[in-house]
Amino acid sequence: MKWKTLEAINDACADLRHSKEGCMFYQNTNEWRHCPDTLALRDMIFSEIQDIEDLVPLGKSLGICPYYASREALPIAEVVTLPYQYLLSESTRSSLQINLENSIVIIDEAHNLIETINSIYSSQISLEDLKNCHKGIVTYFNKFKSRLNPGNRVNLLKLNSLLMTLIQFIVKNFKKIGQEIDPNDMFTGSNIDTLNIHKLLRYIKVSKIAYKIDTYNQALKEEESSKNENPIKETHKKSVSSQPLLFKVSQFLYCLTNLTSEGQFLKNYSIKYMLLEPSKPFESILNQAKCVVLAGGTMEPMSEFLSNLLPEVPSEDITTLSCNHVIPKENLQTYITNQPELEFTFEKRMSPSLVNNHLFQFFVDLSKAVPKKGGIVAFFPSYQYLAHVIQCWKQNDRFATLNNVRKIFYEAKDGDDILSGYSDSVAEGRGSLLLAIVGGKLSEGINFQDDLCRAVVMVGLPFPNIFSGELIVKRKHLAAKIMKSGGTEEEASRATKEFMENICMKAVNQSVGRAIRHANDYANIYLLDVRYNRPNFRKKLSRWVQDSINSEHTTHQVISSTRKFFSMRSLNSR
Template identity: 35%
Template sequence: MSDSQSSALSSIRLPTPTSFPFPYPKPYDIQLDLMQVVFRAIEDGKIAIVESPTGTGKSLSLLTSTLTWLNQHTKRLTEVYTEQLKEKYMDEKNDLNEPKWVIEHSIKMKLDEMKLIEEARLERFSKAREREKKIRRKMNLNKGLVIKKIKSMNDLDKKIKEIKDENDFLPYENLQNGEEDGLYLSKEVRELMEKYESTRPKAKQEEIEEEDLPKIYYTSRTHTQLRQLTSELLKTSFPLKEDDLDNNAEAGPSTTKGVSLVPLGSRKQLCINDKVRSLAKNGGDERMNEACLDMQKSGKTRCEFLPTKAEEGIMLDARDAVLASVKDIEDIVAIGRKSCVCPYYATRRAVKQSQIVTLPYNLLLQKNAREALNINLKDQIIVIDEAHNLIDTLLSIHSTTLTSTTISSAISQLQQYLARFKNRLKSIHSLKIRQVLSLLNGLLSVCQNFIGNDEKGKSKIKHEVLNVNDLMERIGKGNDQLNPLELVEYLKESKLARKISGFSEYIAEQNNAKEEKASRTSSQRHASIASFHIVEAFLLSLVDARDDGRVILSSEDKNGSRTVIIKYVLLNPAERFKQIVEEARSVVLAGGTMEPISDFLQQLFPQIPKNQFSTLSCSHVIPKENLLTQVVCVGPRKTEFGFKFYNRENDLLLTELGSVIQSVIGLVPDGVVVFLPSYAFLDKVKSIWTNSGLMSKLGEKKTLFFEPQTSGDVETTLRDYALAISTVSLGGERSKKTGALLFAVVGGKLSEGINFSDSLGRCVIMVGLPFANVGSIELQERMKYIENLPGNSKESSREMYENLCMRAVNQSIGRAIRHANDYATILLVDKRYSTTRIKNKLPKWIGEDIKIQSDFGSVAKNIALFFREKREKEKGMKV
């Protein structure tokens, strides 16, 4: 956006709407509040932090408010452009003494041109929809969309293949040197390529360069959550409709006829080349990425689903198919398979002309990923849903781990590579590769010294914490010529990691072909081949670290030998988030449990003044009588509940907990979910209750389920849990069972993104406070970092430690209430929930109606009364 446009826009300030095009007749007051806060924050270029409990229509409110602003902003841009056009022509024509009607005619012609561009866009989408319909009906599949190989290209490929051979594994050259696409090629190959380039048909270029439209980047934790957003968008009036395409003649420069959505994903989600996809199973995502990039070269091995530059029209058709209607990733993959065009690159091409781009956290939060996807955040809107995870996600994706075994493997690969190619490498490559080898040996020396110091001591050193500069000094000891920053730049430019891993796999395949039976599994081979990629990622972290990270050295005994682990831990998420905040027009952080907001202000936005924030914490949409929350301080035998870490092995305490659950499930219909602090605690409980016979007694009242340790079993567990409840509800169970009982873990697979609405979660029991292990060296370093921030103290780190725990608690108990007519009871089983400090950190929607119970009889009595009233109300409604 030009300075003159920015200035003109600032003079046309959009007022906050009093109503929005919400898909339902009348939004709740909290939904209207949220929409107005978000709209105003975007217009004023602020950061919005909004908390809206799950089940209150948060996604719809976010979509409606952001798209309402986008629609009004687009109209405003057109008005500003029209005014600037008039001024421009007035200045030009006045100098020529042109009459007024000539000036007006010139302006009209320019606006008509804009209208034609919009009409052409909608016409392309209309044609794309027609093609899509044919594909979906499986009729008249256009085999011409399958990319054809021209004979001259095949002949060229054979010659190139003969000449290049192992030269494929040579490093890329610096693009500034004018090399062909940065790829090292011999003189003969270059001549052949130039000859072909002069004879091949030129790609058809679009008349007007693609404009990066104003848009919303909407991100969440998982593809499942983003898929739900897509279905919510379809409920609104914003998506492109059939009428918009059929009546495109009415479209004008001041009208936005529907918004288009592009879901971005990784190759793992979008690739349709089965050969490449098979590599992900055996070699991981990195190998899949490498294979895709390798198959973009001209030749027999070129991916059949990726059009060449000469076939640009095919890719543009695929782009339009993505934009023509709202689709999720699965829809785009299905269309891509049937039209034989790569969905991964089709979605990337569609980004500029879309109004909403959905993508998982990792693709937005990592600078390298944004650059790879050509994402430009300048003046755009960023909405981060499920943002309670944001700080931890930033810390996690920018922390890397390296082992001495991996370093040794990388050194071996590099030595083998250097031995094979030393006579074919340019002198600059040879020098840089030897320096990289020296750096790796320096890293290995750090590991060996750590083990040596460990073994000399009387007791084993468990860990050592270094800042990045200290580690760099140890690595480069005795080598003044070593410049890690320059070497990392070289690794990025030369794509050396790709070349070495490709060469290592090539050698491994040759060796395996000679042997009757491979001595190692494919996963072991991949771990070896991927070693250099892991080293490169670690070095990138170090160079980009500045002073906001720590390096932790530790060791473990494995297979009779000591392995050193070097982990870089990011401590300051603000530095990594800074670029996003500075580039975007507005950033919206939204979630069901954002409190305490102070964590976000301190850890993500320490330098931003408070007047640049808009915050909102919504109440729930359910009436107060639909929620009963009690703190259970004691059990039936008056045993006091305090599940501190040292107390979790107390058999008496666990037996008393079992008695509480046994009493409660007899009073609660349908589904009960019990959240425990850890998997270890769950195992302990199962063991004690099984031995005492209590587990079988619980099983007599409700069908028992336990959170699985593997992600693949989650869907099955949830399905069986729901089936057990529905069977009882329908009267299909002849036993005395009254539903199902599910044991889950806080922070596990069932504590986020899973709905236990209605009969699936009539009662949620939270056992203890799931504080993180304070003995963790990583957590200790993070707490020290928080303490040392300007204006902070030891109390600040304690606050952060508690907030981590309470955010996990709030996420878990929020699973129960999912819509306005839902009802449930929540039991907080630990006396610490009665303290003012902890109670104030519970969700705002629970309110002040928390009952602190020092007598279990009162707990049971309140539960019985709560569900009796619900039964009577439901009977009255039926009558």
């Protein structure tokens, strides 16, 4: 049986260890830790550099769990590699006994570090989750109350009244999406504020009550559905390895017990705790380690890291280093248009003339200028905008015209996977055009190397939705912080503008970085919006992109320079 997520693997391991039979490869005892086979596997771990997959056959042959044996090796290990989610959570670090004191911490692929910290320390619970959890506890309690000891009974009753308070709060107060709430209001008028949530959380963890409630309720459901002669299909059965709902509730309650000025709540028939100061949880790493290295291919704009992650670190203690790309200079050209019609602001981007004439013509010309065997990948700022463009082109014969020059593949929300079709089409050398979304399935983690992408186009500036509830709260928090520290309104507004620009330009760097994946690769980048000429946007491009900006500006110049670029390449490859 294969488990698809890390969470499911952890749960399956926990299930087996806590089952009657236990896991034959591990026991949580000193005897197991000191038995010759455990020590032998632990020592083998040091014989050469190996990852956990390499240790599996060794563990199998000795009958020892490689994961727990490698944990035994931690105290004397000099180099430890681990997913950075483990590093970033203080509680996980301490449960793994990872001591950062005096160590050098290297965080690779750090471009997503801030988002990862935010998601580790944020939590959301919906009305439906709370209701289901409440119902599950009531059913379990009613069935087993005569067999439960007094401590269990009291804790379950307390847990239920806490859930009821949260349910009533959401039902009573929900007004509009994105509304901020004061966490203290949640318990006003109830006697819940006298309840020790820490104790309840400890009870949930130690008693394994979450698994018991889940297993009982699941069995009831299956029994009921078999009575109805309408058995739950195998695929709809809840996997024994998925997290009990009470764990999700616990995570949320944990956030409730750790309220600080950097947390805020939103609601949308759900309550969300959102971390607003990622620098706070990162502080403990900075304080303990001797030196922290943040490394990544798309770290620009770096100001985002300085202000969000390292605001308290003196500038003389920070060294930044930006390297050139490994490719020779002549393997990359970046074009920024200066054609005023090509401006994709919110007000102008729907213009029929922009979509049907300028944008369409650019793609037709580019499709002809780039050799057919090389694919073109274009990133659009949102699913809605790409859908609008496709719809406009389909209403007349433009879509078919462009499709005749290059086969078009485009991303749609909840659409099928288009990457394999596009890759096959490129491999056949038929001339292919992939229209993708910034922040969509294809903008990160996929290598468009060699012929998969000889031209990458960024259509417009992918600003995030300013009406998103989360961003409203983040901007307000940032402005309030600046005003509180003596800043002016103008400084606050500059900072929030910069915050939005950073999100946008980070997404641009991420997307254009999909092309050119090795030293002999070559491609062109097209930044299709006059606003890219402004210094505030330009300086936030990755250094290697900035260094390759070409001086050709009109669409006509750009296309003829593109032809020259590719004809030089074909001459050189002869």
